[in-house]
Amino acid sequence: MSVAALIVAAGRGSRAGEGIPKQYRLLMEKPVLSRTLEAFLSHPKVQKVLVVIHPDDQDLYAQSLAALPQELIIRLLPPAFGGETRQDSVRNGLEMLEPLAPDRVLVHDAARPFVNAALIDRAIDAANIWQAAVPGIAVTDTVKVIDADGKVETTPDRSMLRAVQTPQAFDFATLIAAHRKAVSLNVRSFTDDGALAEWVGLAVHVFPGDAANIKLTHPADFTGAEQRLKGQPMTYVTRLGTGFDVHAFGEGDHVWLGGIKVPHDKGVLAHSDGDVILHALTDALLGAIADGDIGTHFPPSDPQWKGASSDRFLAHAAGLVRARGGKIDHLDTTLLCEKPRLGPYREEMRRRIAEICGLKVEQVSLKATTTEKLGFTGRSEGIAAQAAATIRLPEVSDES
Structure with missing residues (x-):
């Protein structure tokens, strides 16, 4: 043949x-x-x-x-x-x-x-x-x-x-x-x-x-x-990215947090589902690879993202890290609000974030704090989250 x-x-x-x-x-x-x-x-x-x-x-x-x-x-x-x-x-x-x-x-x-x-x-x-x-x-x-x-x-x-x-x-x-x-x-x-x-x-x-x-x-x-x-092993450089997101409360009976629908006496005003935890994590990952922010990739002016599930945004950012040969080591988020309480949903949120990003649960940390009745969160006018992402990217020499 x-x-x-x-x-x-x-x-x-x-x-x-x-x-x-x-x-x-x-x-x-x-x-x-x-x-x-x-x-x-x-x-x-x-x-x-x-x-x-x-x-x-x-x-x-x-x-x-x-x-x-x-x-x-x-x-x-x-x-x-x-x-x-x-x-x-x-x-x-x-x-x-x-x-x-x-x-x-x-x-x-x-x-x-x-x-x-x-x-x-x-x-x-x-x-x-x-x-x-x-x-x-x-x-x-x-x-x-x-x-x-x-x-x-x-x-x-x-x-x-x-x-x-x-x-x-x-x-x-x-x-x-x-x-x-x-x-x-x-x-x-x-x-x-x-x-x-x-x-x-x-x-x-x-x-x-x-x-x-x-x-x-x-x-x-x-x-x-x-x-x-x-014949050499791959070498990596560690990068740290941070993210922050905030949404005002509005009419509604639930909020989305960490990819989980949480019952609440208010909703949020947002173009997508308004998940501040996932939005902050998305920006943290994008920051770690120096690739803009969530608005760059998913502009709120684009009607296709109206009401969109935020797990799509986080999965996209995690995919960009891997597309560059990178590894996500750890994700850490702090939720800032008076209510709802994070505790009853923390572990479910950790599992969901890990699933979205293809990580182990132990690579995801979630914390919450109030602002002692100070500011817009203290007045229960809105909700916020700040996040950090630690990743490793292949080290590229100046000659390459």
């Missing part, structure tokens, strides 16, 4: 920060794409390799090839040019491969330079058994399915979930036919070929992936990759 590898390298990689597209950035003096290509060009079962690039990147592509051992270049075909979407780019590459009529094709992201020979072997074996197969690794975090308002609808059994990677493996004729059907119906929304195969009715199987086969997406990923290639 003849095998071709199609490397998708036409993206702009904007989430990786400013500069040239991420697939051309250097890792230990060698472009990311060069490392990815070397894995496939040196594999004995891969006969041909084709890269899909952006038309503006031809010079960068040539520089990546110059970093490769020249004896490997003979397996490399002239590049194809990408389209408006990843799906378009893959289809363009498949069309260029068709005259060679390979039996199997492996589709791989250029920004996964740690793909190894064993994973490529498993992909080829899977393609020889099934028409469509994707590598996957077990999901270690609990996953929630939510509705448009951020309310949890269901919690899937994570033992049945897999995080999908590349190289994805296919019968060539079957995959190109699926792409042609999609374009004929003007369906162009697929971000991976496994999903496209599912759409046309193929049975897509999952074979064991590799946790080390990471995709370089954010600046922190490059820092970690450099450390890995140097």
